[in-house]
Amino acid sequence: MALVESEKTISESEIAGLVDELIAKFPPNKTSATEFLGAQFDAGLAWVHFDLGNGGLGASPKHQKIVNEAIAAANGPSSYARNPIGYGMCAPTIAQWGTIAQKEKYLRPLFTGEQIWCQLFSEPGSGSDFAGLSAKGIRDGQEWVINGQKVWTTLAHLSKFGLLVVRTDPNAVKHAGLTAVIVDMNAAGVEVRPLRQMTGEAEFNEVYFTDVRVAVDETLGNPGDGWRVSLTTLMNERVAIGGAIPKKATGPIREAMKIWQALQPGQQSSAKRDELMKLWINAEVLRLTNIRAGQNRRMGTPGPEGSIGKVASAELNKDTYEFCVDLLGANGMLYGSYAMTRPETAMSFDTVPKAFLRSRANSIEGGTTEVMKNILGERVLGMPGDVRVDRDRPWHEVPRN
Numbered sequence: 001m002a003l004v005e006s007e008k009t010i011s012e013s014e015i016a017g018l019v020d021e022l023i024a025k026f027p028p029n030k031t032s033a034t035e036f037l038g039a040q041f042d043a044g045l046a047w048v049h050f051d052l053g054n055g056g057l058g059a060s061p062k063h064q065k066i067v068n069e070a071i072a073a074a075n076g077p078s079s080y081a082r083n084p085i086g087y088g089m090c091a092p093t094i095a096q097w098g099t100i101a102q103k104e105k106y107l108r109p110l111f112t113g114e115q116i117w118c119q120l121f122s123e124p125g126s127g128s129d130f131a132g133l134s135a136k137g138i139r140d141g142q143e144w145v146i147n148g149q150k151v152w153t154t155l156a157h158l159s160k161f162g163l164l165v166v167r168t169d170p171n172a173v174k175h176a177g178l179t180a181v182i183v184d185m186n187a188a189g190v191e192v193r194p195l196r197q198m199t200g201e202a203e204f205n206e207v208y209f210t211d212v213r214v215a216v217d218e219t220l221g222n223p224g225d226g227w228r229v230s231l232t233t234l235m236n237e238r239v240a241i242g243g244a245i246p247k248k249a250t251g252p253i254r255e256a257m258k259i260w261q262a263l264q265p266g267q268q269s270s271a272k273r274d275e276l277m278k279l280w281i282n283a284e285v286l287r288l289t290n291i292r293a294g295q296n297r298r299m300g301t302p303g304p305e306g307s308i309g310k311v312a313s314a315e316l317n318k319d320t321y322e323f324c325v326d327l328l329g330a331n332g333m334l335y336g337s338y339a340m341t342r343p344e345t346a347m348s349f350d351t352v353p354k355a356f357l358r359s360r361a362n363s364i365e366g367g368t369t370e371v372m373k374n375i376l377g378e379r380v381l382g383m384p385g386d387v388r389v390d391r392d393r394p395w396h397e398v399p400r401n
Contacts (some may be wrong), residue, residue, distance in 0.1 A: 010048075011061045012066060015034075018043055018057075019070040033077035040071070046079065046111045047298060050095050056109055066126050079111050080360050084346045085154055086110045086117030088390040090163045093180075097220040102182070106161070117161040118185070120150040120207060121234060125400055128371050130234075131174045134400065135209065137166035137181070139216070139223075144168070144181060146189075146212040152365070156192045156205035159185045163233060164214075165226045167262040172394040175388050177224025177395050182218040199357045200338040203346055237366045246287060252320040252359075253283040255352055259327045272327070279320050287310045307372040308380075314362035314369055321356040328352065 025038045041055045045067045050056025072078070080087045091110055095104060125131040135148020145155055146166055147300040156162065162183045169177035185192070189212035194202030220229050249257065260268065260276055290309050325332035335353050349355040363369040375381040388399045 010057050010063075010265075012063060015045075015048060015057070015059060015063050015066050016070065018045060019067050019307075023070065023074045023076065025164050028071075028076040030073050033082070034112050034114060036077055037079055037082075038108065040067075041080075041108050042113045046107075046172050047091065047095070047362070050107075054095060055091075055107055056095075079113060082113030083110060083116050083344065085119050085159075087113070089119055089233050089237045090117040090161075093220065093229060093233045094182075096232050097180070097225070099217075102218075102220070106182070110161075115160040116155060117157045118153050118156045118162045119237070120153055120162045120164040120183070121230060122152045123149060128368055130230065131178065132395075132398065132400065133165065133167060133178070135164075135166045135322045136170070137168045137179055137214075139168070140213075142216050144214045144216060144219075145181075146183070146214055148179075148209050150207045150209075151204075152195070153192075153205045153207050154203060154365075155344075156185065156200070156207050157342050158344060159289055161185060162207075163220075163342065164209075165230050167395065168226075170225055172224070174390065174395040174398060176188060176224060177231070179223045180220040180226045180229035181214050182220065183214050185210065187212055187214075194340070196340050197348070197358075198360070199354050200340055202340060202342045231274045234367065248284065248287065249280070251283070252317055252324075252355070253280055255355070256280075256320055256324050256327070259324055263327065275323060279316070279323060282312075282316055283320070284287075286316060307367070307375045310366060311369050311372045311376070317359040317362045321352065321359045324352045325356045332356075353385060 022040055022043050026036050028036055031039075037046075044050075044052060044055065044057040046055030048057045048059040048063050048067060049374065050058075052058055068078075087110070091107060093108055094110075098106070106115070110117055112359050121130055121133070123133050123135060125134060133148075135146065135150065137144040137146050139145075144166070146164070148166060150164070153162070162185050163180065163185045165178050165180045167177050168179040171177070183190070185207075191208040191210070191211040193208070195204040195206055196202050197204060256276060256279060260272075289312070293309065296389040317325060332353060336351065347358065349358050367375075374386055378385050
């Protein structure tokens with residue numbers, strides 16, 4: 001499969017041609033998902049805005065839509081569905097901050113789903129205040145010795161590798177003393193425990209690190225770059241969560257429409273019809289906003305504007321599924337089995353009541369709605385920043401719970 005020269009700007013038609021060639025040579029109905037995704041990576045169609053040889057073509061990020069739509073139409077596999085945290089968050093971070101060796105080692109098996117990834121940021125004592133984390137890494141020769149606890153780690157129970165941020169300099173201000181590393185989730189001293197959610201599933205986990213040794217070569221960026229590295233991850237996470245561009249009237253609003261249409265005429269009140277139409281309009285406004293954001297996106301880390309889609313989609317999902325449960329009446333209270341399971345996919349649900357419960361997490365995961373509003377106010381609208389009394393104090397002097 002011919003690759004486009006790295007110094008040449010590739011056109012939409014050329015990308016479409018590469019996708020057609022991929023599908024013709026590796027028909028999805030006759031090719032395993034792993035083989036197909038490997039071929040997609042080798043063709044530069046994994047993340048088209050990545051560098052040539054790293055799963056990309058050096059194209060604009062907006063051209064990925066051409067690839068994804070064509071593969072979906074051919075019933076091809078999705079890397080995001082197999083490895084959502086790895087595809088949407090860890091891979092862009094490795095692409096920007098990783099060494100040549102790290103990119104060669106990790107990106108392809110991440111994309112094919114042979115190696116699942118997780119993100120190890122939040123802690124029991126520092127959720128929204130991510131820079132206040134206390135998990136520590138102490139340098140011992142050519143290794144970091146890691147101790148601490150992380151929480152709300154999606155799919156940690158399936159992950160081969162994790163993107164971990166620890167404190168390596170407690171004498172620096174909290175944002176400056178952090179370091180990001182790649183950790184083997186099967187290493188000695190790593191313990192993953194399930195966290196059962198109100199859906200009954202344990203999609204999230206808490207992870208304990210006890211004298212875990214990580215080679216210094218697995219550092220992303222330099223020691224002390226952890227905050228900047230994590231911003232790359234977080235900005236991509238918010239786009240991955242809230243920046244999707246579905247077809248018109250699909251997703252949660254489609255479920256609401258289906259339930260509405262199944263109601264008896266006497267159950268379809270004017271007030272509920274008005275509420276449904278407001279939700280439909282909001283869903284379409286969000287879809288069009290994300291299309292515009294995707295068209296305007298340039299190379300590199302997404303900007304703070306990505307928080308717009310994250311905030312809007314989180315609140316809309318909650319409102320829509322609440323409306324769905326309300327329409328179902330007493331049937332909306334029926335849930336089925338509440339047995340604890342450890343799912344192999346993230347953010348998955350097969351019933352409206354489960355979707356209603358799972359949507360409660362949308363305004364927390366990837367940064368709370370309150371934090372997103374602060375980001376939008378300060379970094380997009382230029383409003384005065386929030387009070388930060390510990391900005392200039394060494395981390396070890398900052399009071400903690």
